Amino acid sequence: MHKILVVEDSSFQRMIICDAIVGDDREILEAGHVGDALKMIKSHNPDIILSDIFMPGLSGIDFLVKIKELGVTIPVIIISADLQDAVFRECMKLGAVAYIPKPLEGDSLAKLNAILVENFGKMPR
Template sequence: MKKILIADDSFFQRKILTDIVSDMGYEFDAVGSGEALLEKVNDSYDCIFLDLLMDGMSGIDVLKALKERENKVPVVVITADIQKARKDECFENGATAFMNKVVSKDELIEILNGVFNQPK
């Protein structure tokens, strides 16, 4: 069974994401900060959902730290920030996919299907 790690400082957003991935039959862990994600992440996860704008470490900071660790787990950035430059920066730092908030179940399913059907 696929396992997803979710990092978002908004309880509401974490709840939306965890409800959707749970309904889809995936296992998950959810954390409220970039620091907590970095403490928890390992190769047992099949995908990471990462909020871009968080207190403490930003999503960009987390992406850079994951890149330094040579992270192989696909990272889906989720944000309300829709600037092209920000999106490009995410991809340059290792993001696999990019979703805008508010997350819809259909979009999340499409993204996960793409992530899980890519060769590692």
């Protein structure tokens, strides 16, 4: 069973993301803000993280900085509706492995699931 942590402040968007990635071999963990996400990393050790960037309080960039400081090597995929080039470059510099645009439909959904399958194919069960 692969654990996916979804970090998204909008409960509606979080539900859409979770519904899009559900699978028999996937356990979906949810966090509404960075503080909860950091706790879940420590308690649940997810295999991959999907995170929004623009959240109140600590942002997705702050989250990437925090997990880097903790020495966490879990792959992070950024999911955002509006990611400017400078923000995108900063996310990649901080260790994000991919960016998926919102809304999650069509090409975005296919890209996300392809990345998950690729990453999970490299992970022991």
